Amino acid sequence: MLTYTLRRILTSVPTLLFIALTIFLLLELAPGDPMAQVPLTVPPEVKEKMRLALGLGEPGYIRFWKWLVQFFWVEPLNLVDWLFSTNFADGKQRVISWQTRSPVMDIVVQRMPQTLWVVGMSYVVGILIAIPIGIYSAYRQYSVFDQVGTFVTMVGYSVPPFFSGVLVIVVFSIYLGWFPSIYDTTHQVTDWDSFVVQLKQMIMPVMVLALQTTAQISRFMRASMLDNLNQDYVRTARAKGLSEKIVVLSHVLRNSLIPVVTVIALGVPAIFGGAIITEQVFKVNGIGQLLITAIQANDLPMVQTLTFIFAILIVFFNLIADLLYGILDPRIRYD
Numbered sequence: 001m002l003t004y005t006l007r008r009i010l011t012s013v014p015t016l017l018f019i020a021l022t023i024f025l026l027l028e029l030a031p032g033d034p035m036a037q038v039p040l041t042v043p044p045e046v047k048e049k050m051r052l053a054l055g056l057g058e059p060g061y062i063r064f065w066k067w068l069v070q071f072f073w074v075e076p077l078n079l080v081d082w083l084f085s086t087n088f089a090d091g092k093q094r095v096i097s098w099q100t101r102s103p104v105m106d107i108v109v110q111r112m113p114q115t116l117w118v119v120g121m122s123y124v125v126g127i128l129i130a131i132p133i134g135i136y137s138a139y140r141q142y143s144v145f146d147q148v149g150t151f152v153t154m155v156g157y158s159v160p161p162f163f164s165g166v167l168v169i170v171v172f173s174i175y176l177g178w179f180p181s182i183y184d185t186t187h188q189v190t191d192w193d194s195f196v197v198q199l200k201q202m203i204m205p206v207m208v209l210a211l212q213t214t215a216q217i218s219r220f221m222r223a224s225m226l227d228n229l230n231q232d233y234v235r236t237a238r239a240k241g242l243s244e245k246i247v248v249l250s251h252v253l254r255n256s257l258i259p260v261v262t263v264i265a266l267g268v269p270a271i272f273g274g275a276i277i278t279e280q281v282f283k284v285n286g287i288g289q290l291l292i293t294a295i296q297a298n299d300l301p302m303v304q305t306l307t308f309i310f311a312i313l314i315v316f317f318n319l320i321a322d323l324l325y326g327i328l329d330p331r332i333r334y335d
Contacts, residue, residue: 005323012315017068019311024064027300067304070095075105099299107290108306114185115286119275122206126213127264133214134221134260138229139248149218156215165208165281172204179204185285205282209271220263224256231255258325265321269313 056063070093077089095104133153137146159167173181180201189195228234229252237247276288283289287306294302 005319008319008322012319015315016308016312019315020068020071020308021064023304023307023311024060024067027304028060066093067095067301071305071308078103078105095301095305097294097299097302099294099297099302104302104305107302108287108309111286111290114183114284115272115275115279115288118183118202118205118278118284118286119209119271121202122209123213123268123271125206126210127217129210130214130217131221131260134218135225135248135253137218137222138225141226146222149222153215153218156211157219159211161208161212161277162281164211165205165278168204168207169281181282183282183284205278205284208278208281209275213267213271216267217260217263220260221256224259225252228252228256261324262321265317265324266314268317269310272310272313 058066074089074092074094077092078094080086081089096102097104097107100107133149137149140146169181172178178200181204183201183205187194187198187201189198234247234252237251238244272287275284275286276291278284279286279288280292291303291306293299294306
């Protein structure tokens, strides 16, 4: 397992470099000019100086190399300085946002807690709901519960977040008045009452994001359980006199989780993508809204960094899924 892990990490490096180059070239070829936001009253020579200050006067390969050094070397050194109060990154140029003229990673770190509060909670809630639903639907195949669950999950997976988000705002915020329609990112939890306020403003965005997660994972869980319930080892376990609870939870569930682990692991970056729309609907000042704002402002360093972070998440959780295979199924060996 250790050899396989090291090999996968080494092979991930060229993959990430290729993804970084692809993102850089796509942004280079995309229409739009960072100077388009500058007022028309600014003289052309001043605009040219601003372009040079942003580094746009250098060739593309030099700007790409500088970005790689800043992202993979300077930013980790800055993190080390922050953790251990050292000075390794002093005097080194960081990735700077064209829009705010601040380090990109500092802005990402400021916005990340808001996204993790909503996205992380919604994913955990979605998984905790989806797995029991998938197990029971497979065990009680074609029952009323299974039929209703199939219908609800199909609807939940088909409805996009921008529609379901507006729908829950109209129902639960406008008509019923139970929850606030806008997420207050400045709210701080200091006591029980403030915690209740935080919980109320999280319910609707978490509900919207968890709906699709539950629909997808429960369908995969059901299909995987049905496939294993008809295997010979299940009939053998029952013939040996094992209780139905042990057969389902100890034998069938463990083997059924193998394909579901891939969906759960690879769904982490996807839920961040869904948060881009949900954060816009509920005005959550997180990573998704930051990406939308950067795209509208042609802030290429910010867009490039955020999209590459999403790519890193995909590669990382893909590796996690492969490693979990060997834990869930002893028959799988990588060495």
